Amino acid sequence: MFRKLFLTLFLFMISTVMVAQDLDEIIKKIDLKLRRDKRYLNLHYVEYPSDGKIDPDFTNLPRINEREPVSLQAKDNIVYRIVFLKDAIGVDSMIVLYVDQITNLAGGDSSFFGDASGPSFDTTRILTFGDMFNLKNNYADIYYKFFKVVDKFIKENPDSDPPTLLRINPDQEIQTSLGLSSRDNTDFLNYMRANHPHWYPKPKVVSKTSRRGPEVVETASPFKIDATPSFITFSHEVMDFSLGGASVELGFEDKVFNVLPFRGQSVTGGFRTLISLSEKKEEIEKAVMVDARLLARAAVDLTGITDVLVWNQAASPRLNISNGAGLDLSLTRPFGLPYWNFYVMAGVIDYQGPALRFSKNATRDVAYFGGNSMEWSMSFYWNESDSYTTRFRMDVGVGYHDVQEAEYAKKSNSKISSKEIYANIAPMIQFHLNFAPEGTELFASKTKLYDGVIKFVAWLKLFELDGGHQFRLETQLVTAPVTRKKRPYETAGGASMQLRYRFGL
């Protein structure tokens, strides 16, 4: 009888000891986690004392594991960090977890080097979670004092969260499974600032020199330039006006005809203006903007200089693009519609002495002239995620161009006859990809399919010098027609490569 009773009692005692062991183990785990996990701890802290005075009860605080009691000290270079857990699931109150003592070595008497060595901090955990657990269970009045310090801070600062130990930033790392597309002009502006040869306004960049130092507003350069051998734009702040800004351009490229730079035997100059139609001009993310370019095109003989200016690997050109005048318009979401792009160039063909002519037979030559051209499209923007690292754009629309064929007697610059050999509307689709890790544009490409020909343009950022001088390597590729046979004025395609310099954009 007695044996059984004592055996039962013994088992009771053993189980109590085992539970206590488990308790010790988990306390150790918590202490370990609090020491080692530097990023994921969802804990807050308050700094004590806030008024330089230490509560007299915070002296000789008992500690576990036979460590000496500790007292909080009122010194200028010492601050205590009381770390606590709040809003825990299944726990009905706030829990004080531990106390760290932070000593500013540079500011204290013990510093040999004074301020010259800069701020240096020594952090010591004077009360661990195990100590605090012991205080809570055996010295509740002391634990309650710590609790009151935290509680007082929270009540005195109801509108702000206490500082946190969390080192991840979930608010800035929000991920979406489906990507996103902005409902305002953000995507459009991101794209234009990275790719458009003309200037688009940027928000003022504010940087702080130090934690408590004055704010410094980065001022934009008074002039902006984007230059490649085949295309240059320039603007200066004197060209800005109340509704927007202006710039000028000169180039040897064509928007509609499927030709490489310098291969169209024409030069185009233009005046560009960006106008905000909204009342609040500074809110460009929401504004309806008109980007308009007035263009004039002149036929010039570029044979012979093409390969000197840029690296070219292309079949000999066959098309003379004519004189002309035109307009290129972009609108940001008019009436809630997608972004609109409209380009029209009315050509005036001068048949006299074409730059490119080809032998037709023993007595006749033939030359091909690109005349009118038009392109209308709507643009759509989207991003892989809210980090805006991979950005996409698609233009869907139609294009039009016409081509004339003229015949010449050998050694004569005057045409004998001319006829239209092509005039058609064809669908146009263009896919853009921009890669901008951490907001820095690194690479971009656009692939356009129009009239059965693929045109590919890409640039890669090479380097950026101090002051914002940016250098890119740009390549263009035009294929032979992929969905039909080659027409007489077309070539087998080719590629070119050139350096692009940007400043102030």
Place this chain on the structure above:
Amino acid sequence: MKFKVLFVFLFLASFLSAQDFLTEQKMNRIQKIYDNLEYNTTAFNDLKKTWIVTDPVYVREIYNKFVVKNGLKIRGKKPTMQELRLKSNDIYEGDVFIDVRKRYYDGEIELLRFFTESPNRESDTSDFFFDEVYDFVYIREILGVELYEDLKKQFYALNDITKTLYDFNYQYNFDIYLHLLEPEMMVWNLTTNARNKYLVSLFGKWGIDRAAMPGWYYPDYFSGVRLKYSEYIVNTVPKTTYLVELGFGIPAKEFSMGDANPLNARRLNHSGTNIYMHFIGSPLGMITPELKDVELDIEGAFALTEDTPDDVKNSDSLYFFSNRNYFTLTALYPALLDLGTAGKLKAGGGFGLYDVKRYLSVPGTPLLEAFPTNIPGNYRWMFGAEAHLEGDGAIISHKISTLFHYNFNDGNGFLGLKFFVMVTNSIGFDFKMFSPLQFSGSLPGYRNDSYFVFSPVIRINY
């Protein structure tokens, strides 16, 4: 004496029991504190990077570390040496694997779980071996920094079982539907009450499926404006109540896909400007509620002008057929049968008519010459029946259709099969095939022996 002993025993037992209870309470509370230390990412548990370590030697390495540090538990208790020996047999057989899961934001390992596929498993779960081990700090403490970092690097044999994100929800910022035969580009939307949408799109349509003239066998590419009314948009697939299309036909180039057989070339030519109209809706519900689910589909194209030989641009005299007008009326029951994951069955039937004219184009003459036929007005009446099995899933959406077409005037019939599939509503394929039925006999000159069209599909919807 016995009484006293019993009293002391009861006192001690109740005292210890109370102590035990208090300690248990503390344990629970402290466990909750432990569980709350980390930033809670429970919502992302299924999306966290997860893999199974399958390399048996590497599994032993990790297992042994846990044995040495006594870091394993079975149902919250440390295992006995006997239990460890028994379970180690599974390790020797290579039947034990490790589930590993990373934290969502910083990539540290938050969970490690041994499991087995051997007979030594516990009876209540299929693969229970030891309790899961949570907390990267504790796991690293057990494994040591070097082995822990190696485990993160994944250089050993493993199976990645991270859930791949897939889903689609219809969005209304823009919708580009790149489809050779039926493209659509949504350009504008409007909401007039809490959940409806009016959607305006530009659309294209190549071919008349109900007349068995699909895709590039038809000479006109209809394009225009589409107005779609969806009365309820919260669901993944909005319920479209009304659709109205208005457009016109653009002469479409012959599209043979390199087909060497001239017999399969297109037999119909464009012969004039036409206007295209299409309506889908359930207006019969306004007449009688019993018919509210019946969907009417009315479609037609009507010629407005007639081309001249100059428009045809032929250099020699040319005979050709042309379809200038057509009209179809079809009634469909949208949800005839719900076949679960296979989709919903939609079926119906209708009638229609279309004309086919035979022209002669002689260069230099002012007008096309139309040849008389034995069919009054050149109109062919047809009857059709169709069934569609349509399903929308997060990964795959599909529509499989069969169409039967019978032409009373020509006395022939065609059977069509259409297969459309989209993956995550972003990329897909559409395929249509029409073949004459056996009783059709010899087909009229404007007909091909069979029809086969297809198109890749890309959809960008935000």
